[in-house]
Amino acid sequence: MKTIKIFGAVMLVTFLAAFTTKPAEGYKVGDVATDFSLKNVDNKKVSLKDIKDAKGYIVVFTCNHCPYAQAYEDRIVALDKKYKKLGYPVVAINPNNPEKQKEDSFAKMQEKAKAKKFTFPYLFDEGQKIYPQYGATKTPHVYILQKTAKGNVVKYIGAIDDNYEDAAAVKTKYVENAVDALVKGKEVTVKETKAIGCSIKA
Amino acid sequence: MKSYVNRTVMLLFAGMLLASCNNKTEAEGGTPSVIADTTATPTQETADLKPAGEPIPLKVYTKDGVSVKAYDFNKLEYFLKQKNDTTYVVNFWATWCVPCVEELPHFEELNAKYKKDKIKVMLVSLDMFKMVESKLLPFIKEKQLKSDVVYLRDPDQNTWLPKVDSTWSGALPATLIYNKDMRKFYEKQFTYAELEKEVSNFK
Numbered sequence: 001m002k003t004i005k006i007f008g009a010v011m012l013v014t015f016l017a018a019f020t021t022k023p024a025e026g027y028k029v030g031d032v033a034t035d036f037s038l039k040n041v042d043n044k045k046v047s048l049k050d051i052k053d054a055k056g057y058i059v060v061f062t063c064n065h066c067p068y069a070q071a072y073e074d075r076i077v078a079l080d081k082k083y084k085k086l087g088y089p090v091v092a093i094n095p096n097n098p099e100k101q102k103e104d105s106f107a108k109m110q111e112k113a114k115a116k117k118f119t120f121p122y123l124f125d126e127g128q129k130i131y132p133q134y135g136a137t138k139t140p141h142v143y144i145l146q147k148t149a150k151g152n153v154v155k156y157i158g159a160i161d162d163n164y165e166d167a168a169a170v171k172t173k174y175v176e177n178a179v180d181a182l183v184k185g186k187e188v189t190v191k192e193t194k195a196i197g198c199s200i201k202a
Numbered sequence: 203m204k205s206y207v208n209r210t211v212m213l214l215f216a217g218m219l220l221a222s223c224n225n226k227t228e229a230e231g232g233t234p235s236v237i238a239d240t241t242a243t244p245t246q247e248t249a250d251l252k253p254a255g256e257p258i259p260l261k262v263y264t265k266d267g268v269s270v271k272a273y274d275f276n277k278l279e280y281f282l283k284q285k286n287d288t289t290y291v292v293n294f295w296a297t298w299c300v301p302c303v304e305e306l307p308h309f310e311e312l313n314a315k316y317k318k319d320k321i322k323v324m325l326v327s328l329d330m331f332k333m334v335e336s337k338l339l340p341f342i343k344e345k346q347l348k349s350d351v352v353y354l355r356d357p358d359q360n361t362w363l364p365k366v367d368s369t370w371s372g373a374l375p376a377t378l379i380y381n382k383d384m385r386k387f388y389e390k391q392f393t394y395a396e397l398e399k400e401v402s403n404f405k
Binding site: 068 | 299389
């Protein structure tokens with residue numbers, strides 16, 4: 001009888017642990033990233049597989065309200081302009097729950113995309129389902145994917161460059177270096193970087 | 203008391219002097235790292251004013267009776283590695299970070315309640331540079347923050363973030379609790395009860 005009780009207790013603890021521990025930590029470099037079907041600011045659904053002539057994607061988790069994200073808006077537009085024609089377009093995703101962060105509502109995303117003349121899809125992660133699979137923790141948070149036979153392989157995770165404050169003072173352009181390497185068929189040298197960002201509000 | 207006032211005045215003066223040099227360097231070349239050379243060798247007089255090793259700020263921002271010292275990471279690191287009988291609670295935050303602002307009163311409460319028990323809170327602001335005078339200083343005044351607030355100005359985050367903790371993804375808020383024997387890092391928002399409990403483990 002006692003054994004059963006202990007067994008029951010152990011099972012209960014295991015059961016609880018399974019539901020209270022943090023979700024999986026997300027993708028690491030080399031993992032295959034999931035595709036998605038998310039609503040764009042033009043109300044049409046966008047999936048990675050639908051983007052024509054792509055050899056890969058610069059997936060940027062970003063949002064309206066975060067000052068760090070705002071500091072990078074122009075640079076994200078520049079990345080898309082430079083790399084779309086080389087087969088690596090930007091796909092931006094707002095992972096925040098607008099109930100927690102009003103400025104990140106879909107309507108405000110539409111305003112933002114228009115005001116900043118976004119040249120790329122700006123998608124809404126409705127229900128906050130996609131960002132945890134990627135393991136994004138903050139905005140901005142970049143995942144560079146390369147299209148391969150086995151799927152979209154993660155080649156880089158991290159920051160856009162090494163100076164949020166001043167685009168003119170940037171010494172290392174992490175994302176550009178990574179995509180340049182991929183375009184040339186080379187290995188990405190700096191595969192992961194860290195930067196301050198606004199935590200994602202789910 | 204008088205000597206304390208003198209010290210403060212002299213320090214402020216030294217800070218302003220250095221700050222004026224900084225601005226010049228940045229305006230000219232945009233490479234603030236050069237400044238480290240000018241501040242690394244303070245005059246004997248300046249060095250005597252502070253406890254051994256405490257870094258001289260890049261600049262001291264002052265507005266409406268509130269002031270905040272700005273450090274780059276090399277300087278700030280001093281405050282993350284002190285070895286004495288105090289437990290330090292270092293919170294990384296910003297005025298625009300909603301969960302940070304929500305948990306800030308807990309750090310203030312902890313700081314006030316355990317002051318005599320050798321627990322010291324330091325609030326490290328990661329506000330944008332442009333917001334120091336327009337947002338950070340007015341915020342400190344409005345909320346009447348009593349804990350030490352410093353401003354970390356170091357855009358090369360990929361270099362310094364892992365030095366705070368290798369697990370830090372860069373999301374705010376984040377907190378480092380340490381003393382001479384223990385060190386623990388938290389990338390999360392605290393309730394007061396959680397914070398008090400964590401700190402109690404550092405005894």
